[in-house]
Amino acid sequence: MKNSSEMLTKYIIVTGGVLSGLGKGIAAASIGHLLSSKLKIIPIKCDGYLNLDPGTMNPFEHGEVFVLDDGGEVDMDFGHYERFLGVTCKSTWNLTMGKVFDMVRKKERRGDYLGKTVQYIPHVTDVIKNHIFQIVREETPDLVFVEIGGTVGDIENELFLETMRQMKEDVGRDNILYIHLTYVPIPYGVSEQKSKPTQQSVNLLRQRGIFPDIIIGRCSQFLAKEVKSKIANFCDVQPNAVITGLDVENIYEIPVVFEQEGLPDIIHKKLNLYSPPDLRKWKKLIENIRSTKEEITVAMCGKYTKLEDSYASIIESFNHCSAHLKCKIHLKWVETTGLKDASFLDHIDGVVVPGGFGSRGTEGKIEIIRLAREKNIPLLGLCLGLQLTVIEFARNVCNLKGANSTEMDPDTPYPVIDILPEQRKIIDKGGTMRLGAYPAILKDKTIVRSLYNAPEIKERHRHRYEVNPEYHSVITEHGMIFSGASPDGKLVEFIELPDLRFFVGTQAHPELKSRLEKPAPLFYGFIKACLAYKNRLPT
Ligand code: GLN
Secondary structure: OOOHHHHHOEEEEEEEOOOOOOOHHHHHHHHHHHHOOOOOEEEEEEEOOOOOOHHHOOHHHHOOOEEOOOOOEEOOHHHHHHHHHOOOOOHHHEEEHHHHHHHHHHHHHHOOOOOOOOOHHHHHHHHHHHHHHHHHHHHOOOEEEEEEOOOOOOHHHHHHHHHHHHHHHHHOHHHEEEEEEEEOOOOOOOOOOOOHHHHHHHHHHHHOOOOOOEEEEEEOOOOOHHHHHHHHHHHOOOHHHEEEEEOOOOHHHHHHHHHHOOHHHHHHHHHOOOOOOOOHHHHHHHHHHHOOOEEEEEEEEEOOOOOHHHHHHHHHHHHHHHHHHOEEEEEEEEEOOOOOOOHHHHHOOEEEEOOOOOOOOHHHHHHHHHHHHHHOOOEEEEOHHHHHHHHHHHHHOOOOOOOEEOOOOOOOOOEEEEOOHHHHHHHHHHOOOEEEEEEEEEOOOOHHHHHHOOOEEEEEEEEOOEEOHHHHHHHHHOOOEEEEEOOOOOOEEEEEOOOOOOEEEEOOOHHHHOOOOOOOHHHHHHHHHHHHHHOOOOO
16 A cells, blocks of 8 residues: 555656667666756666576576675666766665566465455556565655566566556556657658657557656667657647657767656656756766777677677777777677687787686687787776686696686686585575675785775676685786785785786676766776777887
8 A cells, every 4th residue: 555655756667669779778877977966866667578687698698797785786777877877776675577477376275265266457456566665665666667578568577567557546647648659760761750650559558548748769860850840740749848868879878868858857847856967977977988088999708799889898898998098999799609810919909708607609708818818908807707817827827728617618627716615505496696796805006906096995796716726825926916806815806917917807797887978987997908008019
């Protein structure tokens, strides 16, 4: 049942139509950014698939799995929310249909439905609403964004849409606003913005009892006045409530476009709240990205290189560095499976070896790491990247021939990367990973310590394997420095090679906490080193 916090809280529901992949998450996060100056905003994302969370999904299909401080594996849109809203999200804010059905089944087994027939309406929709209202009770936000994944008309999102329809009665019609994101194509040869797909999509939404207050039309140009009036007329919204969702090079420009289109005013009026946007700092940073003075090329050596969404947070971390170092960063995607030719290293200014699972492509990465070490090219190893850096060092510097991770080679004579006994017990019980934010103590007088400028830091993790403690001493005796470790000293969190310009690895994923206003320290240090390397400056 409603209580006062649910009544005081305002709701913005974001749905999408026509096409998937139009950037609903970025649009929602951008609107949130514009409203966040005075308001506490909580983003909730509803996904129609039946997995409990995206943790088990292939990044090829679903893009990056974003990891939160609390260890939740959530949809990559949470990356946009955290970056645009400055909030630390919680895993309960990602509701999948898998989680919803799980809750309904548990309630049914517990006897909560007292002999009734359990039905989609009201039982499933009530569970969704109660989940949202529970978050509202716990967080007492001023504003909640609920983004419904997928496209209107998809069968798997119908129950979420139905719930959103019902919500207006629960929270009061003046406290809820519906935004629909569609696509306005300009077909080749016609050279005219076409509103029909938007009209049809809004029709589908209206059939479901949702009447959008604001329509955002994604388009390669600003929407023409006539097109806005046409959409307004056919879709029954005010002409000023039809907003351009402009194609942009840099996603951080979207809040600026929305502000220019007058979006905050419409929301303020409809929801009776006032939170004026202050984009001064933000605009300065995106101006820096537009007017970069230098250019570098970084090789991204991975195996999901065909889908950039798999590395969304890394790409964003580079954008954040661009804004602070006024440097354009070109990415060269290097597929390391079956790598034959590493001559590309002559034309790049730094190497990133990102996270990953399984053995495919790892030997190619190890070879690239060896060459980067020998040529003193800046290198940043992230999670699996740290592990492979340790393996390369063990094989070629410590002379442990055949050293490997037991993930790639269970019979390796030198398992320098392994599952620790404590972790194995947990895995045997149900196969879980070390997930979420963990502290690390940083060693004095190391690159990592100076970049973080703090003796203890926290970064997010998503892995099973660790640097094997049995090999700590042989590795450090040969000159690798463990520049950060877990507070009990057992787990290696950061490594570096002191004689090279920048050869750093971390077991964590610092890209997950990078922000436009404050780039992740290791990325910042890495890009600075790439610039110095390009200009052949002394280290
Ligand atoms: N596969 C490695 C592990 O599980 C690395 C994981 C990662 O890079 N996120 O430890």
